[in-house]
Amino acid sequence: MADEDNFRPVFKYYKSREPRPDLSRLLRVASGEPGVHLLEPPTQSLNCKDFCALGLHPPTQWQVFAVHNHPGLLVIHGAFTPQGELFWTAKCLTEYPDSPNINNITNITSGISTHDNIPNTQKNRGHDAGSATEMSNLSKNEEDNCAHESWWKDVVNGGGVESSVCRELRWSTLGYHHNWETKVYSEDRRSAFPPCLSRLSSVIASTVATFLRTSKLSKLQKRQKSTLSRSQTTSSNNLSTFENEQRDEPIPNSNDTVEDEGSNSRQFATRSGRKSREVVEDGGCTDLNCNEDAEATYETRMSNGNNIMRKSYEFNCANGMNLTKAVMNNLDDFGDVDSNTSAIGIHGLNAEDFDEFTAEAAIVNYYLPGTSLCPHTDHSESIYTAPLLSISLGRPCVFLIGGRDKSVPPSALALRSGDVVVMGGAARLSYHAVPLVCSTDQWQQMAGPQLPRGPIEDLGQLSCTSCGAGPTWELEKNDELIRQYFDMYRININVRQVGKL
């Protein structure tokens, strides 16, 4: 049933303190794990310097995973160097909470005219605030209306990472400032987006584009190979090579074809040896999990006697999102298929949308262990073809992602520091949530052999050994405090392209 909430019970399960959730069965985003598919890395060499200066490994070391049953969802692992993770943590602590950005404590927004219209309800957005004491601290601070010149300085001078000032910070908005109440962006609530984070976002997005192109290329090569071997054994006929490749598949009967034109009847695209896909004339893909060969999702092949007709559909892929342009312009970007023929999740991801990605708004989320972020979708932006980029730093967490409505039971992923979640294509508008930020013992429980690395012990070499570039950030006295924050809390940098308002 579409109105049944199958998301919240899972959210509650992972959020529960008593009994504690079993974390051993989380979906681990690691090579060889079930439920994820590692994309082929690009072969072309990219300029190492661009990456190292941002605290990133060169893309040959990135692992980009598609997640089964979530077309359009990618998780990048291994993009950040350990020092890069600390570099961006430092940015989130020492720069991003402060003016002209808006945070939940001060709401002081020099340069933004409408800073007084942020009601109390926005203080914690979907974050579970924890104790009532914490809530009243927030209100008190708002009444004080005192401009923090630097939130981090207050932390350094005011008792460190366990202090109440440190624990109060829950979010900060950069660029376009999301209005939690109205859920709209507006030009008069906008400040400059940090150039360094903008650059990081563009580099991540355009690197994903190269992975998508590599995936597409390898799919084409596989297709060409199989076409070649088939055409060597098939007698010639007047179908095109592509049709030739598909000739041996069952074709719906001719009556369906005729009735289909201009009607609302349902058509079935059936591919031999694969599950059938129901395609609806008005563009609705009815399979919420969308876990099969994507070609069958947007085309039906119909016979009207001697000829085969191909009909393309614009469809709302998994979970109802309208992907029309991305889908129709990029048919070949669709699913590489693993050995079980379940489509991996690059459906509807368009390399150009990643190349053109422009960071215009970001929410930096600061999580204490045991806090959570409620199920939601991010839909305030004007364009949905641009992906959401979501960078995890510090403590690991459980990340839930479902479908376009809450009837879809979510998958539960273990996210680690440095992981980047990319929500594009059909996953762009999927419900998601963070029910649990892990404590150290929970981390042990979910880590297992495939998820190494807890706290960063060894920063190693600050600059890259081949190009010499490294973060401009240098270890300073209070860096120990940054590292403590990193070990104790979780930060999420959630970057969006807003588009034309």
Ligand SMILES: O=C(O)CCC(=O)C(=O)O
């Ligand atoms: O913390 C996360 O991983 C997700 C944050 C998020 O979904 C949001 O800020 O909208």
Ligand SMILES: [Fe+2]
């Ligand atoms: Fe979100």
